[in-house]
Amino acid sequence: MQREPQAFDRVLSSMCTTPHPVAREAAERFLATNPGDPGTYPTISDLEAEAIDLLGEVAGLDDPAGYVASGGTEANIQAVRIARERARVTTATTETPTVVMPESGHFSFQKAANVLGVDLELVPTDDDHRVDLEAIRACVDKTTAMVVGVAGTTEYGRVDPIPELGEIAQSVDALLHVDAAWGGFVLPFTDHAWHFDHAPVDTMAIDPHKMGQAAVPAGGLLVRDETLLDELAVNTPYLESTSQATLTGTRSGAGVASAVAAMTELWPDGYREQYERSQANAEWLAAELAALGYNVVEPELPLVAADIPTATFEALREAGWRISRTGSGELRVVCMPHVTRTQLESFVAALDALESEPEPRTTQ
């Protein structure tokens, strides 16, 4: 096979990144292991327990439980599954359980609702793209199995008011799930209230393979209480372990080992330094785009959205820039660890050159 993966020097749209060197080394070393079969692969199974302990430190959870998932989608699906099972047990109603979520929530919850047969109720966000608490209050009722808060939204990097969502969830005996799949490794260095120690969070998605600089696949599902995982367990007749709470069966030891390696190396100082670099890059880019006359959504976390013309967006993509759009069409740049100031300077120069041309559809 002669093809090479594309270089990362123009990738501004990904929520994944180049793994940290220690994470890459660990992934390569544990490529042929399967934490889904702990009786056969005990070392990687022990490493997974370490990964969960480290994730607990990041997310403010003493005595954490959970597992290393394939990514945020699996973690979100499994959290909804826990809530569905719990609703079946604790309510006498036969109505379909509902999940109440701001419209800024990730599309994986649409997938979860389809797969699991629950109803997803989307609630509007406010002018700054955070959930509207009054709308959530008006939406929850006795059928609500789970309230979702997002700590670092996919499109604008916004953090919902998690403690208030926790109060609302408790008022109807629903679980509170926090989707911090992307935000979880930058939020510890901000003033936001987002984690298990800040609010009555029951379950959380927090992905080492995004801002945590581990290799794909290394997502994280954390649960406050180990009994919540029991809702997911199925028997495993031919494995020497007795049950399995994951959604997938065979799993990647590479992801698990690289998550432990990255977190051991970088938590907390390395992650803090990366957050500061990424956030400074985002603020620099936002200021440059504003200076060029575009409407910019202020980067609360290292993610910038700005309203640029469609033709310009498409010309930049044709020129090789990997960029993406929000649902309402704005340019969206994620300042991941691989995104440098130099790269952003080239991007702004390319954008400026296109916009200065008489015919912006023509690329150079």
Add this chain to the structure above:
Amino acid sequence: MQREPQAFDRVLSSMCTTPHPVAREAAERFLATNPGDPGTYPTISDLEAEAIDLLGEVAGLDDPAGYVASGGTEANIQAVRIARERARVTTATTETPTVVMPESGHFSFQKAANVLGVDLELVPTDDDHRVDLEAIRACVDKTTAMVVGVAGTTEYGRVDPIPELGEIAQSVDALLHVDAAWGGFVLPFTDHAWHFDHAPVDTMAIDPHKMGQAAVPAGGLLVRDETLLDELAVNTPYLESTSQATLTGTRSGAGVASAVAAMTELWPDGYREQYERSQANAEWLAAELAALGYNVVEPELPLVAADIPTATFEALREAGWRISRTGSGELRVVCMPHVTRTQLESFVAALDALESEPEPRTTQ
């Protein structure tokens, strides 16, 4: 991180194996790519299309559709999901769709049934561990959304009569799913009728990361007709692609690239040679165990089951042998590519030594 993955020299229980060198090299090269985001990572997305074409060749399917899943569990869950969605569309009944499966089917179907809210009906197997066709006929009815056949069972390596199951499925307008997750890369070199060209198979699980010698995670879901994948699609607002049919979101480019590398290198001659080696090893082990006086289930595919005393089994595990048991307690040895004759000779010697001791619970 100082820990090392355990060596493979005593691993006899795994359905995964050490990746082929070309698969390992490709996995390492594509570690930082995500086929779940084709707009950002186009090269790996193209490679995934190649992987599906190659899987189609292995499984007798012209113009194949499907994707590289995290493993057999995901492929099985997604196949059941397709059947559930199709049953909703094509039947007027509001009854819960059912999946009819031999009791030899993998436990991932229990997981699928729980997740997806379908009823799983287990049908007995015959004395040689294959599905009882009469029992299947008696079980299917208008609520049946899918009939499952196993081409290489997890516990005994048995192949169900797939063409006959196809006829039964068609008789009630149900889909036929074949679980060839483990068997798919050895069955082409046998006389079994198991694939799309042998029978009206609709969907199939076939995993490159098992007998295909790719790196984890590289499972495969194949569907006869691309429209079956549409049942799985959800919209993806912020990705430059428009919909996603996979169960997970972010996916491992390493798995995809290594699957293409392994299949390009090994299909068909390399796989045939490996099948012949593995099958000869299984037959040798079966003969040795029979000579020692144990009841042995004849290895139709490279998997040996034998009735050895529990104390002996446990002493072998304590001595470091990674072995597992069938649901009824038999020793189960999977002759994967990493399992050599020398390794099996050591294993038989260890077993023989234990059994010759006056107190078999004492390990040496």
